[in-house]
Amino acid sequence: MMDSYLDLITSQHRGREKFMRTVEALLSCSDDIFALAVYLDDEYDLDYATGVQEDVLGEFVGAQRTLPYQPDKGLSPVLDNEAYRNLLRAQIAKNMWKGGIYDIKELWSALFGKGIIIQDNQDMTIDVLAIGIDDQITKEMVRQGLIIPKPQGVRVNYYFSEQAVFGYDLETETIKGYDHANWMNSMPDVSFAYDIDDPKTGMNGYDDSSWM
Known part of the structure; x- marks a missing residue:
């Protein structure tokens, strides 16, 4: 300067x-x-902060590094820098949330860059299918309601999928259908296949595939 x-x-x-x-x-x-x-x-940039700097950010946004419960499978309740960063982002998103159920999709995409499917069951419950979360501690935080915001008084049923789910006549990051030009080869994570039952390739039909 x-x-x-x-x-x-x-x-x-x-x-x-x-x-x-x-x-x-x-x-x-x-x-x-x-x-x-x-x-x-x-x-103190959230993308780069670690250690004490992350803890200070947590005080500002209202999220502690130590989880208020004991995670399953022997995981430590004290979050490492990466997991804590996810929690901080989620808490900031909650603080900015407008309260609409479908606003959660935009927040989720901004937080994790991955897909999420939400279904309103019209009985004060919603089903949330989170796609592409592969670490156990983040799944635990989702199940405990620390990541995804929800309307007051609404119960959330959480489900997880490591791959896109099957859907007719759709082509999105979260739902894949028949119309993809070469969908079985270009999307190896999709396990559903019409009229194919081959355990060696992981392709199964209506009775056994994971999308059911």
């Missing part, structure tokens, strides 16, 4: 050594302050 100000000094004063030293001395303080501000901004 100092150099940009020094460049503004006109030629008739630039050769004055005492004047230039005085200006540099005055600017050095503000230059250090500016460098500190940039450093703090980077340190």
Whole structure:
């Protein structure tokens, strides 16, 4: 920042050594302050913050690193930096949530860049199918209601799928149908196949495939 100000000094004063030293001395303080501000901004950026910086962000948004329950399968209730970052993002999204059920889809995409399917059962419950979550601790946080926001008084049934689910005449990140030009080869994670039952390839029909 100092150099940009020094460049503004006109030629008739630039050769004055005492004047230039005085200006540099005055600017050095503000230059250090500016460098500190940039450093703090980077340190507390949610995409890069770790350790104490993450904990401070958690105090601001209302999410603690230690989970309020004991996770299954011997997992530690103290989140590592990556899992805690997911929780912080989710808490920020909750704080900004407008309250609509289908707004959750936009929040989920912004948080994880992955698909989610929501069905309103019209009985004060909703079914949420989260697609593509592969780590156990995040699944635990979803089940405990720490990740996905929900309307007050509404019960959420959570389901998980590691792959896109089957649907007729649809072609989205979360639902795949017959119309894809080469869908069995280009989407190897999709386990449903019409009129094919081959355990070696993982392709099954209506009776056994995971989409059921």
